[in-house]
Amino acid sequence: MEEHAEQLAITHNENQGWTIEKLGKPYDPRCTRGAEERHIEVKGTMGAATSVELTINEVLHAWDKGNTVDLYVVSDIPVDTHTEPYTASGGTVSHYTDWEPAEEDLRPRKYEYRLPETTA
Template sequence: MSDPKKRKAIEEHAEELATIHYEAQGWTIEKLGKPYDLRCTRGAEERHVEVKGTTGAANSVELTINEVLHARDKENTVDLYVVSDIRVDTVTDPDPYTASGGTVSHYPDWEPAEEDLRPRKYEYRLPDLTG
């Protein structure tokens, strides 16, 4: 999505729904953003939550390499919380967009399997032409 304000409204709405979900289960929430979105603690338990929001269907989500590596690290307990079909309305000041609704897909103890990942981008290191 090219409009950063619209993307931010969608992300914040998805995080708000995730926060409500975990708080209802007795978790204390800390919003981080990186390397994951929410740190949830309940007593001695700690859970990291990666939150994704989209206006489309929940067929796939984009992940960074760091999100994948963090979820695969056996030291971490990670959940994936996806809110799809979010409605975005155009409004006026102070924010140009308001996000609402959505369908939740919750994946506790998430570890992305290799067969479920597809490369979408590559970084190409340019050869040194000075030598």
């Protein structure tokens, strides 16, 4: 499903004249057009697009003023579970240009707990 969502974002940018380079973490594709550079973060879901899960690195990367980041969310992706591997198609694309997640829109979902040293 994530690969399907990423391909939709890549196709959208290629159609606008961007050259795409797939790099992986902390963001998905990097797009260049002349001297312009944008980093793309892509999220895909079979459900509605009410929220997405982000890693701390994705948030920090988007907050870095040296980066221009676009967020693509592909929601309502139908998945055919009768094929091996499963096949994703379609979906609704939401594109957030110059994306910087606002602190008030972020909620902690899990914490890492550092264990105290044991004496036994």
